[in-house]
Amino acid sequence: MKARSSLKQEFLEKWRKGLQIGRNDSTILERKDAIKLSADVAIAATRNAATRWRRALLCDVVSKNPTNKHVVEQILGHKLKNTAATTRLTTACRRRILRRGQNYRRRKRNKRSRALRKLVPGGEEMDGVLLLQETLDYIVSLRAQVDVMRRLAAIT
Amino acid sequence: MEPELEPPQLQFRSAEMGCAFDDFHGLISTPQVTGGSSFTALLELAPPQAVELLVTEDFPAKQPLPPPIFPTDIGLIHRASKFSVFASADNSMESNTILSVSNSIPVKQEDLDADSRRNSSSPAGSDQSLKSGKRKEREKKLKESNKKSKSKAANDDGEELPYVHVRARRGQATDSHSLAERARREKINARMKLLQELVPGCNKISGTAMVLDEIINHVQALQRQVEFLSMRLAAVSPGIDFDLDSLFTVNGSSNDNSYSGMLAPPICTEGQLDGARQLQLQQLWHCDELHQSVWARETDTSNFIAPANSLLSYDSTSANSGKPVAPRCTTS
Numbered sequence: 001m002k003a004r005s006s007l008k009q010e011f012l013e014k015w016r017k018g019l020q021i022g023r024n025d026s027t028i029l030e031r032k033d034a035i036k037l038s039a040d041v042a043i044a045a046t047r048n049a050a051t052r053w054r055r056a057l058l059c060d061v062v063s064k065n066p067t068n069k070h071v072v073e074q075i076l077g078h079k080l081k082n083t084a085a086t087t088r089l090t091t092a093c094r095r096r097i098l099r100r101g102q103n104y105r106r107r108k109r110n111k112r113s114r115a116l117r118k119l120v121p122g123g124e125e126m127d128g129v130l131l132l133q134e135t136l137d138y139i140v141s142l143r144a145q146v147d148v149m150r151r152l153a154a155i156t
Numbered sequence: 157m158e159p160e161l162e163p164p165q166l167q168f169r170s171a172e173m174g175c176a177f178d179d180f181h182g183l184i185s186t187p188q189v190t191g192g193s194s195f196t197a198l199l200e201l202a203p204p205q206a207v208e209l210l211v212t213e214d215f216p217a218k219q220p221l222p223p224p225i226f227p228t229d230i231g232l233i234h235r236a237s238k239f240s241v242f243a244s245a246d247n248s249m250e251s252n253t254i255l256s257v258s259n260s261i262p263v264k265q266e267d268l269d270a271d272s273r274r275n276s277s278s279p280a281g282s283d284q285s286l287k288s289g290k291r292k293e294r295e296k297k298l299k300e301s302n303k304k305s306k307s308k309a310a311n312d313d314g315e316e317l318p319y320v321h322v323r324a325r326r327g328q329a330t331d332s333h334s335l336a337e338r339a340r341r342e343k344i345n346a347r348m349k350l351l352q353e354l355v356p357g358c359n360k361i362s363g364t365a366m367v368l369d370e371i372i373n374h375v376q377a378l379q380r381q382v383e384f385l386s387m388r389l390a391a392v393s394p395g396i397d398f399d400l401d402s403l404f405t406v407n408g409s410s411n412d413n414s415y416s417g418m419l420a421p422p423i424c425t426e427g428q429l430d431g432a433r434q435l436q437l438q439q440l441w442h443c444d445e446l447h448q449s450v451w452a453r454e455t456d457t458s459n460f461i462a463p464a465n466s467l468l469s470y471d472s473t474s475a476n477s478g479k480p481v482a483p484r485c486t487t488s
Contacts, residue, residue, distance in 0.1 A: 028387070028390050028391055029390075031390035032383075032386050032387045032389075032390035032391075033386075034390075035386040035389050035390050036382065036383065036386035039382065039386060040382070108365055109365060109368065112365060112368040112369060112372065113368070115372050116368065116371065116372050116375070119372060119375045119376060119379065120375065128340075128344055129340065129343045129344055129347065132344060132347035132348060132351060133347055135351060135371060135375065136347065136350055136351055136354060138375070139351075139354055139355070139371075139374065139375060139378065140354070142375070142378040142379065142382070143378060145378075145382060146378055146381045146382055146385065149381075149382065149385040149386065149389065150381075150385055152389060153385050153388045153389055153392065156389065156392040
């Protein structure tokens with residue numbers, strides 16, 4: 001089934017794995033949360049890339065609701081042990097960010113980069129360069145996710 | 157349905173969505189060539205993955221097309237292919253073709269060399285060792301022949317780069333701080349350019365602030381779409397586990413043509429083709445009552461998505477997701 005390991009097919013596979021866990025969801029909201037969770041974890045687990053936003057997303061997911069850990073592990077295929085690594089990165093990046101000086105244009109940019117940081121998972125701990133890089137990857141992955149979900153929704 | 161929208165829409169969507177319409181094959185082939193220059197250039201960005209992601213699997217013949225199309229974007233390919241975060245070991249084949257393409261075209265980049273080298277060293281791309289080794293060799297040769305290089309391969313860039321003595325351009329300071337600043341700014345500008353190509357409609361905007369705005373809008377819109385689509389999927393069937401299983405096996409097992417064949421009937425709604433609508437109606441007949449609850453929500457959210465996207469191409473994309481709902485409501 002993974003003859004052409006494209007991003008979308010990989011995402012679909014992982015999403016399906018996550019949904020197979022089978023929770024007892026009665027309300028629409030619960031179901032929607034489960035679907036979204038599986039989709040987000042699946043898209044974060046694609047491509048074997050260890051970008052910051054992926055790790056941050058997975059850590060967020062696990063910390064928000066510890067029961068999600070099963071989903072994450074099932075999709076990932078291995079145990080989550082990234083939390084220590086992320087905290088170390090946090091302090092280093094924070095230092096890097098604080099070292100930046102003040103500039104008028106930079107202040108203008110800061111407002112927007114703050115907004116962008118809120119959107120990209122884990123964006124708070126990235127410096128300017130990394131932020132743009134991660135945003136790029138994140139947009140590509142999001143687009144794939146949306147595309148697959150839309151096709152699926154169109155079928156059903 | 158919307159012929160006036162189709163040309164700009166197709167330029168972008170044909171490359172992006174990779175939707176598998178038989179009818180679109182003819183329509184897409186020409187616009188793809190023109191639209192591809194900027195957009196499929198970006199496909200090299202995530203060399204193997206984006207090529208498959210953004211160019212549909214149904215057009216395998218098109219994949220060899222992109223490289224010859226943009227000689228001007230070779231710098232983009234260079235830079236983009238250096239993003240080690242995006243490549244993976246599986247697809248060394250495709251990235252090698254990209255490398256060979258970029259090799260054959262003469263390049264004169266100053267910033268791009270430096271940028272790409274910095275790019276390759278800074279991200280944590282462990283898969284990249286072989287490829288980045290090759291690339292760096294080539295880049296070093298190019299760089300040495302390039303006299304006006306103003307890059308500073310600083311120590312903080314990584315263990316692989318040697319310390320390079322640079323000759324500054326006329327009128328610019330050689331202060332180490334300003335050099336570092338300049339290097340950082342170059343990095344940021346390079347990434348910005350790539351983002352501009354990725355986000356639709358950013359090419360015309362000048363000024364990083366506005367581009368950032370558009371990027372933020374785009375990310376927000378995508379995230380909202382994920383929410384909306386997951387709500388829609390949750391509403392579609394109560395027994396979602398079973399249904400999704402069968403659907404996924406249908407989706408996943410199909411390959412290239414069969415994928416298109418399987419999805420063509422329902423997805424034709426996105427293409428707004430009349431004939432396909434009848435097919436869609438037949439298919440949706442049995443799901444009629446399920447859709448009742450979804451319609452109300454969808455009409456709300458289709459308005460909700462459209463204002464979020466101020467860009468035409470994306471408007472038509474999102475409008476399409478709203479559009480199939482309306483005919484469904486009225487006719488069935």
